[in-house]
Amino acid sequence: MLTTRLAKLMMKAFESHPIFSENAVGELNEVFNHNSFLQASESKQRSIMFKSSESKYNSEMHYPLDSYFGLDLSSFLQGKVALDLGCFTGGRCVAWFERYKLQHISGIDVRQVFIESAKQFASMHNTRADFEVGFGESLPFENKIFDAILSFDVFEHVQNLEKTLNECYRVLKIGGRLFLVFPSYFHPIEHHLSLVTRTPCIHWFFSGKTCIRAYYEILKERGDKAYWYKRLSANVESWERGNTINGITLSQFKAIIKGMNWRVVRPVSKPIGSIGRNISRNRLIRTMSKLFSPLTKIPGLREIFLHRITYILEK
Secondary structure, three states: OHHHHHHHHHHHHOEOOOOOOOOOOOOOHHHHHOHHHHOOOHHHHHHHHHHHHHHHHHHHHHOOOHHHHOOOOHHHHOOOEEEEEOOOOOHHHHHHHHHHOOOEEEEEEOOHHHHHHHHHHHHHOOOOEEEEEOEOOEOOOOOOOEEEEEEEOOOOOOOOHHHHHHHHHHHEEEEEEEEEEEOOOOOOOOOOOOOOEOOOOHHHHOOHHHHHHHHHHHHHHOHHHHOOOOOOOOOOOOOOOEOOEOOOOHHHHHHHHHOOOOEEEEEEOOEOOOOOOOHHHOHHHHHHHHHHHHHHHOOOOHHHHEOOEEEEEEO
16 A cells, blocks of 8 residues: 555654664563573573563663652652552562552563563562552452552553553552553654654554554564564554554543543643653753643643653542
8 A cells, every 4th residue: 555655664764673682681572572582591581581670670760750740759659559550570660669668569561471570570679569460451459459550651552541540440549549651642752663663753644554554564574583573463453543552642531531530639741852761861852842831731732742641640
């Protein structure tokens, strides 16, 4: 199709290739599909798992969750029992436990290798924690057991956002709080195609179906080199609006929580370029972000110029 060919041309204008390194695993979950992990000895696997956890831990320690909310979250979290929804390999979870002096923290994610990594890292840090495989739409916990739920860059990936929010509500105690940070669909660079392209805004011009097919075809053209991070199908899943993302926007999110019993404690409207681990080191971008601040108040435009959908919700 012509649209797919055009999308591929745009993607290849700023093409990107992930690099696997045992010494700098970084934050890609695809590293656990690489033969260097799958065919490694148990001790080598444990080392790679640790480095993945450590990367998240260091990232959180250097640029904490507080930065996104614009306040110290300790007053909300100290001594509390919390859940990390989307804990990946546990590094951020352990950092939260230490920073906020939590009583206990649980973590869930969708793959066993993530959970084993998290257990290993938490044990090394003597963290009071437990981890298990789980999904946001069906949390494996009893009613009203958590004081807080924290989730960073996860809610754009859940298959059913309303069910996930209902589950969060169910497992929180009365007065418990949900701390959410995740990108809106129209964020210029959060299209989740970065294993192939750094071209910004491409999802503004093409449908999710077209982007996914172009993405898939580029990966297929890369052949065996892309085996560890390729998408398995060119077809769009029923819940997908883009590659592994549900397409949620701020306006849709606000409509969902309006129809539920959540109390909005704190919505945050920081503009793109004002916060973020990498942006924090770039003075020029931070200065430019001040020009975007008024645009975060305008419906439609705020979907583009808002850095993240950032909310504290209370049951």
